[in-house]
Amino acid sequence: MPQLASPQEIVEAALAAATTDGTVVIVTDRSEANLRWASNSLTTNGEMGSRTVTVISTVAAGDGAASGVVGRTVAHLADVRSLVEAAESAARDSEPATDAAPLVRPDQAGAGTDYGLEPEPTSIGAFDGLAHDLGDVMRAGGSGRRHFGFAEHVVDTTYLGSSTGLRLRHVQPTGRLEMNAKNADWSASSYLGFSLRDPSEADVHSADVELTKRLAWAQRSIDLPAGRYETILPPTCLADLLIYASWLAGAKAADEGRSAYSRRGGGARIGERLATLPLDVYSDPGREGIQCAPFTITAASSSDASVFDNGLPLGRQDWIRGGELVSLGGTRAYAATSAAAGHHTPVRLASDNLVVEAPDASGGLDDLVASTRRGLLLSTMWYIRLVDPQSLLLTGLTRDGVYLVEDGEVLGAVTNFRWNESPLDVLQRITEVGETQRCYPREWGDDFTRTAMPPVRVADFNMSSTSRAR
Structure with missing residues (x-):
């Protein structure tokens, strides 16, 4: 042999x-x-x-x-x-x-x-x-x-x-x-x-x-109907939502009017405020704990990646800065084509991680719970699917525990829900942000593992129907 x-x-x-x-x-x-x-x-x-x-x-x-x-x-x-x-x-x-x-x-x-x-x-x-x-x-x-x-x-x-x-x-x-x-x-x-x-x-x-x-929280079961609730998303849930948002954040589709990042009347939504709070969303190969390749490695071309770009250096790439969209993903070739066509879309190469953080954020999940008058606390999401690419509307299920919080205390477990939300709409309705920490995105962990996210409070999260899932 x-x-x-x-x-x-x-x-x-x-x-x-x-x-x-x-x-x-x-x-x-x-x-x-x-x-x-x-x-x-x-x-x-x-x-x-x-x-x-x-x-x-x-x-x-x-x-x-x-x-x-x-x-x-x-x-x-x-x-x-x-x-x-x-x-x-x-x-x-x-x-x-x-x-x-x-x-x-x-x-x-x-x-x-x-x-x-x-x-x-x-x-x-x-x-x-x-x-x-x-x-x-x-x-x-x-x-x-x-x-x-x-x-x-x-x-x-x-x-x-x-x-x-x-x-x-x-x-x-x-x-x-x-x-x-x-x-x-x-x-x-x-x-x-x-x-x-x-x-x-x-x-x-x-x-x-x-x-x-x-x-122990789940020892008490509470009936709760579908509806819109103030909801605390742990880092894993925010990661599952924003990973999908990052996958569809291509400059080409936005410039051509085919995505949620397209501006009415033409072009991309560069400069628009996507998050009410001054959130930063970025990729950084050197981010501690979620380090990834500092150069492009790709075995297949797509609308936002190119085999011709193999070896190009990757540094920190800001996607949203201070709540505003500042760039979208794409290839060297598209960046040149876009500029020649008069598009004003900064095109960046994406690395294999994703970070969300807010300036001066403090506290963790327990702190968000303690300051909640009435709302839901999620554990994880799963079975996430795209409903409408034009609005980035997603649907999915909660899993392994949804808890009712009143006056800073967890009262018990409620049913699981099917939810319908766009990550871009969620960014608009985040009212409080904790400290960013490395986390594991449950739904996408087989494909995208390296994320750092904060726990967040979201107003009026849409629990569209109840579910028997556990």
Whole structure:
């Protein structure tokens, strides 16, 4: 059996085999470990490793260029040539790309970690402390609580090389801890999720205290009809709403009048006040706790991302500043096209995280509860779907606990609801903001993990109907 090739060898072999005008090679080695538990017992654990290789070939086409992208699992050098040939064939068969731009040169690129280093691994041993603490809380709960959950740690080491001379490397750790507790008769459920760069950051004991407190709240059940309620959104719920808002925050769609960011009469809503309070919404690869790649890595083009932009540097990108929309997402090619067409839309490259914060914000979720005269406290959202892209109207369900708060005290649990809201409307109705903290977006955690959000108070949140979901 041929020896497993290193990522650097794969990159060099692919570039050596290339015959088209330009080539970009992305190799990602993934190391994974996970734990699962159910009914107070660890059920499974495992380690996995994988590698994906993507070759992007470009050829001259008309006044621009066409691209072909092919990715698959490649472990040995003997498999590289066929991958390159497939990408080049796809490029020659493609129409000119609307996102075409010169491939990034080393002097234009962002900074990577030491390209010559090997991929970084994780292992089941990363969960030693977490597993020990889980055992403690399971024993302490006895027969009165049932614990369920999942912990995962993934380390992606990505190597990016190109025919222009790029040689970049980035190591991305991504972890999560999801804990669910149910009472003895399963009539109530509470849930907490955490985003972790390393499992050693988990505070299982504190999480168990909070889960237990929420189960106690649920001992009293209160009937409450659908309607509009003052609602406290924890950071995870705000993240789920604004991630969707960020996914649809493309400059091209806005300029063409096809999105909620389009201005009546034409163009984008740049300069409009989207949030009543002076909120900042931004991406920042260097944000502590949610660090991500400081350069563009993309294996597919879309209206707001381009394979031609691989390697471009990423810094802090402000989307909303002081409550006002200041920029939208897009590619280098669209930024040039937009400027030539007379659009006045600042176009920025987005990085793989999202932050919301307000100046001088203080306090946490408990402080918002303590100052509530009457309102609802949510735990999480799920099954979020887009209803209307023009208004960014979303619908979804609450899950794992909705609580009625009166005069600063939680009185008990109410039914779950279906809700209908636009994140942009929610931004207009936020009346109070707590301190920003790293959080795990429950609905989108499989795709978008790195967020930092505050808890917020929202006036008249639309609970459109009741739900049987727990």
